[in-house]
Amino acid sequence: MTNLLKKLRKKLKIKLPKILVILGPTASGKSELAVKIARKFNGEIISADSRQVYKGLNIGSGKVPKDKVPSVRCKVSGVYYYKGIPHHLLDVASPKRTFTVSQYQKLAKKALADIIKRNKLPIICGGTGLYIDALIYDYQLPAVPPQPKLRKQLEKKTTEELFKQLQKLDPRRAENIDHHNKRRLIRALEIALTTKKPIPFLNTAARDNAIIDDSKIFLYYALKLGIKKSPEELKKLIAARLKKRLRQGLIGEVKNLRNPPVGGGLNWKRLDDLGLEYRYVSRYLRGLITKQEMVDSILKESWQYAKRQMTWFKKDKNIRWIENEKEAYEIIKKFLLN
């Protein structure tokens, strides 16, 4: 959004839609806080979680449970309800296939526009920083589905070869990419080979709170709230949560993903790729590690994951870090009044 647009907006006194973002490291209590806020401020939730998009990944991904009786209050068809609050972007993909940010963005944009149209408060809630940013900063992502055959071919080449090929096809992408990172090089080439043109420029308008959907531009105000936890607290929360998940039947869930009552299940490699709980429970089920090793690995890797999340969030200076619910409510009230 340019200065001109900003001035125009002030002159016309247009009321812009407001968007709330709840983020934080894993196990910090995002989902429960988001639901409380949604009930208090008439909101709907858009999940921003790269694992909760998959059907069947419930206990291990920390998905909120689905209401048994659908809410009468709100009626949005085909949407997941928890405590009467619509949750968008849960259970939107099969775990058999890789889901990408591009797909996430497309679906989430639609949900966001819908919620605004219904005059409700959109609450984006999740720990996948890339998904949040792709949505609210309107990353320009051409829709290129994963192509396993192409990937297998590219896998045989060295990172150096891949990098040189990318330099030829899309010099601009090659400039920024980490040329040791094979996985990213392969994905970049997959996109370049499919679209046959360089990646689009960043939509600079998006940095100023504008999203272009169906060639229509809409402006918004966003408030980002981060849940602050000390390392000690977070470690305790992660451990308590794993205990709870095991009690809830985490191991059974993974068994079921591998061997569902009907149809084919996921292969071991796919379960490994899903990470954390899914990776180590499946390794335990294969007899590669003991139960104790499984628990230790999940705790260790969850902590490492939480730190990676914080590394991402630290860059964003617009996040307001909160220590409790009350603080959150007060900030939100002010934000909604202005």
Place this chain on the structure above:
RNA sequence: GGGUCUAUAGUUCAAUGGCAGAAUUUUGGUCUCCAAAACCAAAGAUCGAGGUUCGAAUCCUCGUGGACCCG
């Protein structure tokens, strides 16, 4: 009690008597689509005391800890 083997980074393992190195952990970081993934960087060690040697993680002696065998 006698004998054999063994001791290197938090952990698992390398290093002809000649610059102690890797994996992992830990800490920090990267990021426009596999992101719970992938990648980068930094920090971190020769069990102790003597001896042989120009030079010892490496050879010798003693001590200490551990593993195993015999009684």
